Amino acid sequence: MKTLHFISGGETGGSRKHVITLLSKLPKDSVSLVVLQEGALSKEAEEAGIDVHVFKQSSRYDLSVLNKLIRFIKDNSFDILHTHGPRANLFGTYLKSRLDIIWVTTVHSDPKLDFMKTGVKGKAFTKLNMFALKKMDGYFAVSETFKQNLVSLGIPAAKVQTVYNGIEFTADKAVPLSRESLGVNENDFVMTMVARLHPIKGHEVVFRAIKTLNNPDMKLILVGDGPIKAELEELAAKEGLQDQVTFLGFRQDVDSIYAASDVALLASYSESFPLALLEAANQHVPLITTDVGGVKELVEPGNTGWIVPIKDDKSLATAFASAYEKKESGELKQMGTKLYSFASSHFSLQQLADSTMNYYKKLAAGKN
Structure with a gap:
């Protein structure tokens, strides 16, 4: 056949x-x-x-x-x-x-x-x-x-x-890129979003959530290219987020970028079962995701990540703040380890x- x-x-x-x-x-x-x-x-x-x-x-x-x-x-x-x-x-x-x-x-x-x-x-x-x-x-x-x-x-x-x-899934995590090469500092709270720069991916909602929190240590790394790149760059500048948002474009070293991150982010309005989240799970990185596709099959809220409604910047901001606190308390890495254990045995x-x-x-x- x-x-x-x-x-x-x-x-x-x-x-x-x-x-x-x-x-x-x-x-x-x-x-x-x-x-x-x-x-x-x-x-x-x-x-x-x-x-x-x-x-x-x-x-x-x-x-x-x-x-x-x-x-x-x-x-x-x-x-x-x-x-x-x-x-x-x-x-x-x-x-x-x-x-x-x-x-x-x-x-x-x-x-x-x-x-x-x-x-x-x-x-x-x-x-x-x-x-x-x-x-x-x-x-x-x-x-x-x-x-x-x-x-x-x-x-x-x-x-x-x-x-x-x-x-x-791999037994060992990828070698992380240096945070300096990603334009962030060692003490920053780094969220990585791997997604096409397309209206359906929800970048604008993410920008609003970050702006609401007004925390300069909260950094967003965007991996991907697409038709609204210029529009999003202009929006980030307009909202005063140019020092918090980094556009990396299309990359083939996503594993190493995730390995240098604190959380992985998905803000889409519609998805199927995002491979990007599995790639993050492979690097023991907990997830913040909108309630789309099959994410409930992967993420256990409060244990391996956060699931929020689509187009809801307030709920997204709450999840960001919660993840930030989990990092401060040392719990965030444990969530990533649990996620890896579950994902590698099921997907x-x-x-x-x-x-x-x-x-x-x-x-x-x-x-x-």
């Missing part, structure tokens, strides 16, 4: 990490990856030993690659097409109509919010993605919440397999790979 994973290739967030970590764990001779552009994703995949093929588009509206993809799939006798993200899903509708192939997708985000704040064009793409989502043979939802989202769209629950994200990469393969086999058996 051969599977072709298909993603646009420009992703820098959780879906990129999910695809690379999953494919690195699946049998190398039975899985390939197609992307539509070269970039960080394709480079990392190649470095991980994944069979990567780039079908370059002259623009995102260049559909000439579709017939090339059809020939590639036929020539290599793929049994399953596994798409990730709206563009790959949309192209999948054409591929499925011309191929005898099982088509599945992984839902990494709320499809109703993927094109948030992108105007008329975004509304059109949302409708196209919704259309594609209803044409598939099977679905992977990376949290139970996302499974219910799909069911609410009219997709039969029997077609949706919940598969929690997983990572390869391994092996369980993700096994669940994925078992669902592939189930779909293949149903076809035969």
Whole structure:
């Protein structure tokens, strides 16, 4: 059974990490990856030993690659097409109509919010993605919440397999970067937020919460890039937070950044099951997160972290203050140790790979 994973290739967030970590764990001779552009994703995949093929588009509206993809799939006798993200899903509708192939997708985000704040064009793409989502043979939802989202769209629950994200947990923590290199001091309270600079990630709410506390020792490190970078930089300056907020951009040393941090932060309005939080757990770093996706499966409030309502800067500020006090009392590191112990035993990469393969086999058996 051969599977072709298909993603646009420009992703820098959780879906990129999910695809690379999953494919690195699946049998190398039975899985390939197609992307539509070269970039960080394709480079990392190649470095991980994944069979990567780039079908370059002259623009995102260049559909000439579709017939090339059809020939590639036929020539290599793929049994399953596994798409990730709206563009790959949309192209999948054409591929499925011309191929005898099982088509599945992984839902990494709320499809109703993927094109948030992108105007008329975004509304059109949302409708196209919704259309594609209803044409598939099977679905992977990376949290139970996302499974219910799909069911609410009219997709039969029997077609949706919940598969929690997983990572390869390590016995030892990464070597932390020096705080000086991150622009913070040894005595600072450092919160690291790994997320695309996108409206759905809630950066503005975080800024308001930090401003409310008026504590110059509270520092925020932002890891990631995205369409509202300039807007967020301007906002941080406007709110007088330029000395408390550091923009690092896209980084590949996230583990070492987390290892130098006191807490990991997620403020999203919608998520599935964030890999960034598992990566933080691997570094024994407790979590402050909004109540999204499957975070309640990972975080035990008061014991391994804090869960707050979305878009609620007051609750977020309260969590920040509580975590700050836990550091002062020496309890924060114990919370991180407990989180690592729980996460490493429940959210391994092996369980993700096994669940994925078992669902592939189930779909293949149903076809035969």
